[in-house]
Amino acid sequence: MQNQPLFTDDTIVFGLLMLALGFIFYTESRTSGFWHKFYKIVPGLFMAYMIPACFTTLGLIAPEWETTNKSGEIITHSSNLYYVSSRYLLPAALVLMTLSIDLKAVFNLGWKALIMFFTGTIGIIIGGPIAILLISMVSPETVGGIGPDAVWRGLSTLAGSWIGGGANQTAMLEIYGYNQKLYGGMVFVDIVVANIWMALLLIGIGKRERINKWLKADTSSIEALKEKVSDFSEKVKRNPSLTDLMIIAAIAFGTVSIAHLCSNFLGPFFDNVVANIESPTTRNIFTFLSSKFFWMISTSTIIAILLSFTKAKTYEGAGASKFGSVFIYILVASIGMKMDLTLIFDNVGLIAIGVVWMSIHAVLLIIVAKLIKAPYFFLAVGSQANVGGAASAPIVASAFHPSLATVGVLLAVFGYAVGTIAAIACTILMELAATS
Numbered sequence: 094m095q096n097q098p099l100f101t102d103d104t105i106v107f108g109l110l111m112l113a114l115g116f117i118f119y120t121e122s123r124t125s126g127f128w129h130k131f132y133k134i135v136p137g138l139f140m141a142y143m144i145p146a147c148f149t150t151l152g153l154i155a156p157e158w159e160t161t162n163k164s165g166e167i168i169t170h171s172s173n174l175y176y177v178s179s180r181y182l183l184p185a186a187l188v189l190m191t192l193s194i195d196l197k198a199v200f201n202l203g204w205k206a207l208i209m210f211f212t213g214t215i216g217i218i219i220g221g222p223i224a225i226l227l228i229s230m231v232s233p234e235t236v237g238g239i240g241p242d243a244v245w246r247g248l249s250t251l252a253g254s255w256i257g258g259g260a261n262q263t264a265m266l267e268i269y270g271y272n273q274k275l276y277g278g279m280v281f282v283d284i285v286v287a288n289i290w291m292a293l294l295l296i297g298i299g300k301r302e303r304i305n306k307w308l309k310a311d312t313s314s315i316e317a318l319k320e321k322v323s324d325f326s327e328k329v330k331r332n333p334s335l336t337d338l339m340i341i342a343a344i345a346f347g348t349v350s351i352a353h354l355c356s357n358f359l360g361p362f363f364d365n366v367v368a369n370i371e372s373p374t375t376r377n378i379f380t381f382l383s384s385k386f387f388w389m390i391s392t393s394t395i396i397a398i399l400l401s402f403t404k405a406k407t408y409e410g411a412g413a414s415k416f417g418s419v420f421i422y423i424l425v426a427s428i429g430m431k432m433d434l435t436l437i438f439d440n441v442g443l444i445a446i447g448v449v450w451m452s453i454h455a456v457l458l459i460i461v462a463k464l465i466k467a468p469y470f471f472l473a474v475g476s477q478a479n480v481g482g483a484a485s486a487p488i489v490a491s492a493f494h495p496s497l498a499t500v501g502v503l504l505a506v507f508g509y510a511v512g513t514i515a516a517i518a519c520t521i522l523m524e525l526a527a528t529s
Contacts, residue, residue, distance in 0.1 A: 098155040103172055106154045110174070110426040113144040136299035138492045141422050142292060145429035156431045178427040180386075182420035183487075184352050184393035185345035189417030190491060190498040191397035192344070193322050193409035202314045202500065205467040209475030210504050212461040214515050216454030217255045217479060221248055222522035224449040228442070229527070235442035236527050245527040246271040247279040248446065249520035254283050255454075255480045256519070257381060257512015258505075265516050268373075278443060286447035287480050288432045290455070291489070294473045298492045301469045310468040319494045322409075329410030337411035344405060345416070352393040359392075360385035381509040394502050414495040421491055421498075428485065454480070470497070478504035 100106050120128040121137045148154045157171040225245065229236045236244050246269040253265035262283075271279070297304060305312055331337075363382035370376040381387055400406065454476065462472045470493050477486040478501060490501030 097158045099153050139295040141425045142429040145426045146432040150434040175427040178424040184349045186417040186420035188348045188397040189413040190495045192406045194401045209471040213475045213479040216457040218519040220450040220453035221519045222526035224446045225526040241272040245523040252516035252519040256515045282443045282447045304469040309466050312468045329407045333411035348396045352389045355392040356385040356388035359388040474501050
């Protein structure tokens, strides 16, 4: 937990994030000089993530902080910007980016997308136990602990998070009964390692042509989808009127409200259904159905796909996906502010396990991508659909093209479904590795 930052008012913090984004887009638009050369190497989306992280590291802003009142009680405060971005702007962005999607063309992307997703899942399953074995050779105490304090129990929550999401992570905490006083350390590793890996993927997007050439990847299906959406956008392109802008806002946030309405009903409903399942194992496998976030993302995606079959898709010509991209960049900035770069050195042992674990996940993805000649897009989105989930998979996908955000969401939602089962398999292997 950080000390009180310089700016604690979300209104001011949001302004700082927007100034950072404005600076990035202004400098990225330069056609010559230093900035032109800089953005040939470093993608703007990566800078949208890193500048807020630097603000947090310098103590200007913070996602959470503690203060002490006159009675000596410690009070925890937190920023609401990530919550607002992920619960309101993310579903709105998904709708606006999906309006012009061609679902048939998405399915024509083929089997390589699924192969890379499952490769990412397998990388997490085997990465955990291998990381424990390797780190135990150097520092046995790092992977030790007995009973509820056993490190492998805590790492089970990482497996749940990195294959599925928050609901799967909570399920693993319940299944294996890790000491909740130590749980914060695992959440910290989750945030640090997952965000470092996301940053590396974003850097790779700027070099995707070179990477695809090395992979000998066939990108024709992706280019066909992008071209189809671009052709449609050009066909319906128009100078947006105030009416167009208001209808775009109505489509986006009307869908957000319906998604929240459905999630407020479906989350508690399935919570009761899951709670009444007699088998503890089966109950925990389906815990993700109790997540309001899962139903919010699922509902908004379904509505967006349905709208893509109506005249609403013509609002792409008035700039619908551009507004969606604005929301995505704000979400990226709010994710970036959760990262304090100095914390990487606070728990080197657990961070080392996480880094080795994620490296195995990455290496396996690269090997399989090379073998099946899969494009970097499938590698990056397949990984983030596991590690990042529904919040960051569409961010990475949309960095290739706004129309591809839906691919990230569909794979991420699939990750929720398999998350707990795969995480249990990973944890069994980690227990064997830790106790052998």
